[in-house]
Amino acid sequence: MTTLFISDLHLSDEHPEITDCFLTFIEQEAPEADALYILGDLFEAWIGDDDEAPLHHKVKTGLKALTNKGIPVYFIHGNRDFLIGKRFAKETGIKLLPEHCVVNLYEKPVLIMHGDTLCTQDLAYQQYRQKVHNSFIQWLYLRLPLGIRRKIGERLRSGSKSHNAQKSQMIMDVEQATVLNVMADENVDLLIHGHTHRPDVHQVTVNGRRGQRIVLGDWYEQGSVLVVTSEGAELQNRRFSE
Numbered sequence: 537m538t539t540l541f542i543s544d545l546h547l548s549d550e551h552p553e554i555t556d557c558f559l560t561f562i563e564q565e566a567p568e569a570d571a572l573y574i575l576g577d578l579f580e581a582w583i584g585d586d587d588e589a590p591l592h593h594k595v596k597t598g599l600k601a602l603t604n605k606g607i608p609v610y611f612i613h614g615n616r617d618f619l620i621g622k623r624f625a626k627e628t629g630i631k632l633l634p635e636h637c638v639v640n641l642y643e644k645p646v647l648i649m650h651g652d653t654l655c656t657q658d659l660a661y662q663q664y665r666q667k668v669h670n671s672f673i674q675w676l677y678l679r680l681p682l683g684i685r686r687k688i689g690e691r692l693r694s695g696s697k698s699h700n701a702q703k704s705q706m707i708m709d710v711e712q713a714t715v716l717n718v719m720a721d722e723n724v725d726l727l728i729h730g731h732t733h734r735p736d737v738h739q740v741t742v743n744g745r746r747g748q749r750i751v752l753g754d755w756y757e758q759g760s761v762l763v764v765t766s767e768g769a770e771l772q773n774r775r776f777s778e
């Protein structure tokens with residue numbers, strides 16, 4: 537009885553070692569789980585479900601094979617792959633969740649999210665996020681020819697540092713007050729998120745009750761999986777194959 541959580545793989549053609557580790561994980565480990573939650577930034581970039589790159593085909597095939605085995609796979613958008621949509625969900629059998637979602641994990645309510653909405657001190661990012669999450673802007677962008685969308689994507693990505701440069705110090709950490717507010721609002725003792733690339737289990741006190749905030753790790757140097765059972769949760773690493 538285990539539920540698995542991953543995020544921040546940032547899959548791209550530049551890092552086949554991460555893609556290989558992920559495909560091994562969904563072929564060999566995830567089929568034994570009760571469910572798999574992917575909490576955003578599965579891909580380094582996503583300019584629309586109609587972008588049929590070989591990497592996307594590989595990942596979609598792997599996810600479809602997993603959901604075809606009856607393993608539920610849930611996805612919350614990250615700041616990079618926020619345009620993953622219904623077509624991707626249909627092709628893979630995954631279920632798209634809203635940006636903040638309370639799930640029942642072994643009789644315990646757990647708040648899950650990508651984590652970028654917790655970085656409330658990063659005003660520039662929050663302003664950008666508001667714009668690109670506007671449904672009209674998304675409708676307009678997705679109607680552009682793929683080549684134009686690709687160019688805009690490349691320009692935006694070169695602005696927000698290269699893969700390696702965007703180490704954890706490049707991404708602001710969460711604001712504690714925001715964490716406590718959102719956990720109190722949702723009345724949960726457990727929050728699981730990614731995005732900051734600072735994997736850890738933090739003890740927090742919410743409404744006078746002891747709680748935890750668990751941060752998932754990125755997959756830049758090794759796989760990072762949170763394994764949750766009815767007994768508890770453990771952050772584990774998965775080595776890349778040589």
Ligand SMILES: O=C(CCCCNC(=O)Nc1ccc(S(=O)(=O)N2CCN(c3cc(Cl)cc(C(F)(F)F)c3)CC2)cc1)NO
Pocket residue numbers: 580581582583615616617619652655658661668669673674675677688689690692693696707708
């Ligand atoms: O965490 C932090 C900061 C962390 C870093 C935040 N930066 C970050 O996420 N960058 C980023 C994310 C995705 C991509 S992309 O290539 O996948 N792609 C670009 C074009 N996208 C677009 C969509 C729409 Cl609707 C509308 C437009 C518009 F209007 F510009 F044309 C563009 C779709 C997505 C490129 C860069 N602070 O706390």
Ligand SMILES: [Mn+2]
Pocket residue numbers: 544576577614615616650652730731732
């Ligand atoms: Mn992120």
